[in-house]
Amino acid sequence: MSATRSAAPASGHGDGPAQPATALRSPALSGRVRVPGDKSVSHRALIFGLFAEGITRITGLLEGEDVLNTAKACAALGARVTRRGPGDWEVEGAGADGLSSPAAPLDFGNSGTGVRLMMGAVAGQDVTATFDGDASLRRRPMKRVLDPLTAMGVEIVDSAEGGRLPLTLRGSDKTKAITYETPMPSAQVKSAVLLAGLGALGETVVIEREATRDHTERMLAHFGADVRVEPHGTHGRRIALKGRPTLVAAPVDVPADPSSAAFPLVAALIVPGSDVTLTDVMMNPLRTGLITTLLEMGASIEVVAERTEGGERVADLRVRHSRLKGVEVPPERAPAMIDEYPVLAVAAAFAEGVTAMRGLSELRVKESDRLAAVADGLAACGVAHEVVGDDLLVTGAATVKGGGPVATHMDHRIAMSFLVLGLASEEGVSVDDVAFIATSFPTFMPMMRGLGAVIS
Numbered sequence: 001m002s003a004t005r006s007a008a009p010a011s012g013h014g015d016g017p018a019q020p021a022t023a024l025r026s027p028a029l030s031g032r033v034r035v036p037g038d039k040s041v042s043h044r045a046l047i048f049g050l051f052a053e054g055i056t057r058i059t060g061l062l063e064g065e066d067v068l069n070t071a072k073a074c075a076a077l078g079a080r081v082t083r084r085g086p087g088d089w090e091v092e093g094a095g096a097d098g099l100s101s102p103a104a105p106l107d108f109g110n111s112g113t114g115v116r117l118m119m120g121a122v123a124g125q126d127v128t129a130t131f132d133g134d135a136s137l138r139r140r141p142m143k144r145v146l147d148p149l150t151a152m153g154v155e156i157v158d159s160a161e162g163g164r165l166p167l168t169l170r171g172s173d174k175t176k177a178i179t180y181e182t183p184m185p186s187a188q189v190k191s192a193v194l195l196a197g198l199g200a201l202g203e204t205v206v207i208e209r210e211a212t213r214d215h216t217e218r219m220l221a222h223f224g225a226d227v228r229v230e231p232h233g234t235h236g237r238r239i240a241l242k243g244r245p246t247l248v249a250a251p252v253d254v255p256a257d258p259s260s261a262a263f264p265l266v267a268a269l270i271v272p273g274s275d276v277t278l279t280d281v282m283m284n285p286l287r288t289g290l291i292t293t294l295l296e297m298g299a300s301i302e303v304v305a306e307r308t309e310g311g312e313r314v315a316d317l318r319v320r321h322s323r324l325k326g327v328e329v330p331p332e333r334a335p336a337m338i339d340e341y342p343v344l345a346v347a348a349a350f351a352e353g354v355t356a357m358r359g360l361s362e363l364r365v366k367e368s369d370r371l372a373a374v375a376d377g378l379a380a381c382g383v384a385h386e387v388v389g390d391d392l393l394v395t396g397a398a399t400v401k402g403g404g405p406v407a408t409h410m411d412h413r414i415a416m417s418f419l420v421l422g423l424a425s426e427e428g429v430s431v432d433d434v435a436f437i438a439t440s441f442p443t444f445m446p447m448m449r450g451l452g453a454v455i456s
């Protein structure tokens with residue numbers, strides 16, 4: 001079967017024929033694997049390399065489409081970006097004031113992180129650039145980033161309706177430092193403001209009521225900026241950055257992505273007899289909400305050899321098939337597991353009782369409306385569930401029928417989640433398109449097959 005996706009405006013990716021796939025009930029999964037490098041850290045390593053003086057060496061870089069688009073954008077803005085070998089990259093920085101206006105629009109494909117962080121990077125520089133992406137990215141809200149950036153002095157030269165892509169920004173080397181409280185928990189918004197703050201005179205402050213992933217703050221310090229992070233309220237943080245620092249190239253070793261590890265991890269939990277070890281997984285506490293939740297559900301996840309590598313906690317995770325039970329997942333945990341809800345819903349489908357996931361409004365503005373896409377996928381596979389406002393309630397069962405084709409809506413995490421569900425289902429699960437898996441986890445299919453998964 002071959003169908004064509006809705007027109008993908010800017011991106012070369014996504015305008016080819018759809019690639020359907022099917023996952024069948026599989027024998028016990030076993031093996032030891034390292035999933036690719038963390039996507040959030042990979043984007044940031046390249047962007048900090050662009051700003052730094054000297055050559056930044058990055059090892060373990062995720063070579064997924066999202067990150068490759070950020071690498072291209074860094075080159076278009078004046079960095080010299082070289083691939084020395086698999087995951088081994090060098091970025092010769094343009095320096096603090098060295099960015100140049102790109103000749104052509106910057107195409108970020110499917111990536112919210114790439115485009116939003118780069119808008120912030122450009123805002124504090126004397127640069128004009130056009131930002132674009134595929135049909136999914138063109139639908140996503142950019143106003144959340146444009147609001148603080150315009151307060152700092154960036155000019156929106158042109159944009160599609162509602163401040164959406166494609167849009168053209170004129171940055172300024174006279175950016176104003178601001179104090180900004182993010183209206184929603186978003187590391188992308190926080191990071192865009194901080195990156196713009198690199199070009200500002202004075203101190204840029206971001207306040208977040210709920211702490212979100214802190215890779216930008218960590219990398220600012222690693223590259224030599226003066227950045228202070230303090231607690232704010234019960235769950236929040238206040239981040240203060242002194243403007244116009246000289247960033248100095250520093251090596252970055254990217255740990256394995258916990259958001260990618262989530263897929264073989266949940267697969268091992270739900271396929272009877274499985275025993276899988278995932279190595280070098282980043283254990284930054286602002287990324288481990290899924291592990292916390294699965295442990296509460298009764299999952300057998302052994303955290304082995306926890307250590308610090310390149311400034312991040314990492315560990316090997318030994319995961320064995322487990323009898324899961326439903327739990328309440330509180331809304332304040334959402335930032336620490338925001339990309340993992342689709343695959344948590346799959347684990348919940350096999351748990352005894354109800355798993356209630358609360359406060360998921362941000363899921364509606366991802367690569368797809370993930371709340372709707374997950375609910376539709378669960379319905380197609382015969383899983384009892386309910387969406388109540390922004391909450392998702394899944395009622396698990398000992399057996400799940402399967403079915404499909406599940407509509408993936410240009411969303412890698414929907415595609416991978418439902419293929420994982422298929423591995424433990426009675427009749428298998430088909431999905432309409434796996435092409436977008438290449439944005440974050442290009443080796444997903446061969447790696448899963450290597451563990452024993454039956455996917456074709």
Ligand SMILES: O=C(O)C1=C[C@@H](OP(=O)(O)O)[C@@H](O)[C@H](O)C1
Pocket residue numbers: 039040041112113185186187188189191213338339362
């Ligand atoms: O900053 C980042 O690297 C990311 C932040 C999150 O998005 P939001 O900032 O929109 O929550 C997350 O969903 C995305 O996959 C990566």
Ligand SMILES: C=C(OP(=O)(O)O)C(=O)O
Pocket residue numbers: 110111112113114339366367413440
């Ligand atoms: C939401 C995601 O990414 P982005 O916002 O960068 O497109 C994701 O990877 O799940």
